[in-house]
Amino acid sequence: MTREIPALVFDAYGTLFDVHSVTRLAESLFPGKGAAISAAWRTKQLEYTWLRTIMGSYEDFARVTRSALEWTLESLAVDAGEDAHRALLEEYRRLAPFPEVPAMLERLAGGRALAILSNGHPEMLDAVVDHAGLRPHFRGGVLSVHPARRFKPDPAVYRIAEEALGVPRALMGFVSSNGWDAAGAKAFGFRAFWVNRSGASVERLGVRPDAIVKDLGELESLLA
Amino acid sequence: MTREIPALVFDAYGTLFDVHSVTRLAESLFPGKGAAISAAWRTKQLEYTWLRTIMGSYEDFARVTRSALEWTLESLAVDAGEDAHRALLEEYRRLAPFPEVPAMLERLAGGRALAILSNGHPEMLDAVVDHAGLRPHFRGGVLSVHPARRFKPDPAVYRIAEEALGVPRALMGFVSSNGWDAAGAKAFGFRAFWVNRSGASVERLGVRPDAIVKDLGELESLLA
Numbered sequence: 001m002t003r004e005i006p007a008l009v010f011d012a013y014g015t016l017f018d019v020h021s022v023t024r025l026a027e028s029l030f031p032g033k034g035a036a037i038s039a040a041w042r043t044k045q046l047e048y049t050w051l052r053t054i055m056g057s058y059e060d061f062a063r064v065t066r067s068a069l070e071w072t073l074e075s076l077a078v079d080a081g082e083d084a085h086r087a088l089l090e091e092y093r094r095l096a097p098f099p100e101v102p103a104m105l106e107r108l109a110g111g112r113a114l115a116i117l118s119n120g121h122p123e124m125l126d127a128v129v130d131h132a133g134l135r136p137h138f139r140g141g142v143l144s145v146h147p148a149r150r151f152k153p154d155p156a157v158y159r160i161a162e163e164a165l166g167v168p169r170a171l172m173g174f175v176s177s178n179g180w181d182a183a184g185a186k187a188f189g190f191r192a193f194w195v196n197r198s199g200a201s202v203e204r205l206g207v208r209p210d211a212i213v214k215d216l217g218e219l220e221s222l223l224a
Numbered sequence: 225m226t227r228e229i230p231a232l233v234f235d236a237y238g239t240l241f242d243v244h245s246v247t248r249l250a251e252s253l254f255p256g257k258g259a260a261i262s263a264a265w266r267t268k269q270l271e272y273t274w275l276r277t278i279m280g281s282y283e284d285f286a287r288v289t290r291s292a293l294e295w296t297l298e299s300l301a302v303d304a305g306e307d308a309h310r311a312l313l314e315e316y317r318r319l320a321p322f323p324e325v326p327a328m329l330e331r332l333a334g335g336r337a338l339a340i341l342s343n344g345h346p347e348m349l350d351a352v353v354d355h356a357g358l359r360p361h362f363r364g365g366v367l368s369v370h371p372a373r374r375f376k377p378d379p380a381v382y383r384i385a386e387e388a389l390g391v392p393r394a395l396m397g398f399v400s401s402n403g404w405d406a407a408g409a410k411a412f413g414f415r416a417f418w419v420n421r422s423g424a425s426v427e428r429l430g431v432r433p434d435a436i437v438k439d440l441g442e443l444e445s446l447l448a
Binding site: 056059067068071150152154180202203204 | 271272274275276277278279280281283291292294295298299374375376377378379404407408411424425426427428429430
């Protein structure tokens with residue numbers, strides 16, 4: 001299967017980086033509410049990316065993330081000052097990679113171009129990739145949806161990766177832990193690998209991923 | 225304010241009809257899980273409308289609703305047979321209107337064209353409106369997004385109401401309990417009235433509704 005896939009494109013948030021690694025800081029700032037803040041923040045963040053794409057009123061992911069945090073803290077009746085807001089947002093630039101990620105990227109990069117395609121604003125995306133020291137693996141590029149002024153799963157976004165890597169979409173592997181992102185990539189024409197870290201049910205969006213793995217280790221075995 | 229608004233367009237699900245009125249049937253079929261089924265079903269239903277609109281892979285709301293139910297029951301590890309599926313879906317054609325709705329529509333219709341603009345497939349939408357006996361109030365029409373093959377908050381959807389009623393968008397009142405739908409209508413150029421039944425926080429989507437009311441009674445007072 002390796003020979004068939006000369007390039008692999010990874011989603012960042014939720015796939016390489018654990019968005020819920022903000023829970024610890026949220027919990028220390030607001031005891032008893034860390035998990036609820038993290039969960040609601042992520043849900044609202046995605047909702048806003050989808051709604052703004054449909055409304056045609058794009059604003060970048062850093063702003064969407066801040067708007068979603070404001071909504072979340074107000075909804076949960078958390079009285080957070082400017083410092084707490086800033087600290088939580090700053091944490092998004094230091095999200096932890098999932099444990100297996102560095103070693104598996106090292107292996108997957110052998111003879112294959114790796115890239116990232118993320119909703120993240122280029123500046124915040126660069127920050128989180130560099131903080132984790134992962135940039136050397138991505139010689140295919142660290143790509144943001146930003147130039148398209150739309151978020152995933154808009155086809156225009158997946159086209160950014162296709163064009164940057166110059167690999168026909170049918171030969172491009174796309175790796176995401178977000179089931180809807182894997183579905184969007186598959187609908188676009190990529191080979192879709194869904195990293196189902198949480199044992200979630202397959203999304204009913206009219207397409208199925210080409211393979212379902214539980215983490216990047218299983219992906220590496222599959223492609224070896 | 226009445227004279228300024230010759231036409232009022234209502235969202236259906238969540239605004240006129242209580243989508244969580246399925247909870248009772250879900251609870252009787254699957255004791256202890258009714259509320260969880262109802263909540264997850266609605267969340268996933270909306271998610272699929274947004275994702276399919278962005279992906280450009282529309283399927284009608286009856287199918288989306290069925291897909292969301294399948295995902296929900298599998299996710300909650302509910303072993304439901306074909307009969308239970310059918311009964312729950314059938315319930316969507318008999319959703320209860322919120323208590324104040326019939327009397328307030330009667331009053332709001334005085335000297336003003338009322339219409340519905342809904343994500344619902346025309347057939348299921350007609351069924352729920354007729355079941356509640358509300359059709360006589362809507363001389364402006366019971367309109368579905370279906371001809372646009374996109375869901376809210378796509379601007380093409382709000383245009384359906386503008387064109388059907390022949391009222392300039394700035395004079396059209398749009399009423400929704402879904403904060404993101406009110407935002408989409410406002411971004412399109414309608415006068416947006418958000419019926420905030422649950423005391424939710426205002427969505428951070430770059431626009432604010434023109435007014436926030438707690439139910440249709442308060443809307444009627446505002447426009448009287």
